[in-house]
Amino acid sequence: MQVEQKMSVDIAQFAVLPNGTNYPVIGLGTHNVTGGPGSVRDAVKYAIDIGYRSVDCAHAYLNEKEVGDGIQAKLDDGTIKDKKEIFITTKLWDTHHNRQHIKENFQKSLDNLKVNSVQLLIIHWPISLKDGDNLFPKDKNDQFMFENHDIVDTWKGMEELVDAGMAENIGLSNFNKTQIERILHSARIKPCNLQVEIHPYFSNRKLVDFCLSKGITVTAYAPLANPDSPLRTGKEPSIFDEPVLKDIAQKKGKTIAQVVLRFILQRNIIVIPKSVTPSRIKENFDVFRFSLSPDEMEQIWTLDKYPRIFIEK
C-alpha cells in the first residue's frame, strides 16, 4: 500500500500525560460491530499508514490479537521503527477486577497485542462481574453474576502493573464523579485519563469539567454517537441527519463526522472514532486543518439534550 504524507496539523496533536507521555488527540477505536474477521487488523494497518499513532482496544472486544497483528505488520514493513510509536490503550474487563489475578489476566492482553507494556490501561467499568474467563457471567435466571471487589483495591492492582512496567499510565472508564473521587483519595498513582461517552447529543459537560480541573485528561468514546450501536433502540437521533450539523458541514466544505470530531477536539477532549472503512478512517483523521468559530460551537451545543446511548434499556 502506498504510504501517504502525514497530514499537517494546526492544533496540538498530543495531550501530554503527567509522566510526560504524549497521548495523540485522535486514535482509532476498535469495538467492531460492523466488520468481519480481519477487518480491525486491516483498519489498524491503514490507519498507521495515514498517520494515526493511537489505537483504543479492550480485552472485551476480543480482537486485541488483530490489533497486535496490524501493528506488527507495520513494524515488519518499516512504516514504524518501534512498536512504542503506537500509543496503545487497553482496558481491564469487569471479570478481572480481583487484585490477586490482575497481573496474570492482563498478561493475556499484552500477549495478544504482542507488546511488553501498553501506554495506557484503564478500568473498563466500575463494576465487578464474577471472576473468570466468561466475559458476561449469568445465572440460570439470566441475571448477571457480580463480585464484591472494592474498586479501590482493583486500583491498587493497577498501580502494581505500573510498578511491574506492564502499563505506563493508568486510568478509568465509565466512572462517575463520586467513584473518581474515591480513587483520587486513595491513589498512590493518580488516574491520568477518563474515557466516557461524549458526542454532541450527550456532552457529559460537568464530568468533563471536573476531570480537567483535576488534571485528568478525557477521551470521548462513541464520538459519532455510534450510528450502528446495538444499544440503540431506534428512537435515538443520528448526527448524520442533523440539520445544524449538515449546515455547518456544507459551509465548511467538511463532512458531518469531521465537524463533530472537531467540535469535541475544541473542547480539549481526545477522540477515538471507530471505523473499518478506509475512506472513513482517512476522513476522520483529517480534522486539523479547519476550526469551528465560537458561533458554530454554540450552535452544536444546542444538540446537547439527549440521554446516553451506552446504557442497557
Ligand code: NAP
Ligand atoms: P463511533 O466511533 O461513534 O461510531 C462508530 C460507527 O460509525 C461505526 O459503525 C462506523 O462504521 C461508523 N463511522 C465511522 N466513521 C464514520 C464516518 N466518517 N461517516 C459515517 N459513519 C462513520 O462509536 P464507537 O465505536 O462505539 O466508539 C468509538 C470507540 O470508543 C470504540 O470503537 C471503542 O474503541 C471505544 N469505546 C469505549 C467504550 C468504553 O466503555 N470505554 C464504549 C464504547 C466505545 P464502519 O466501521 O462500518 O465504517
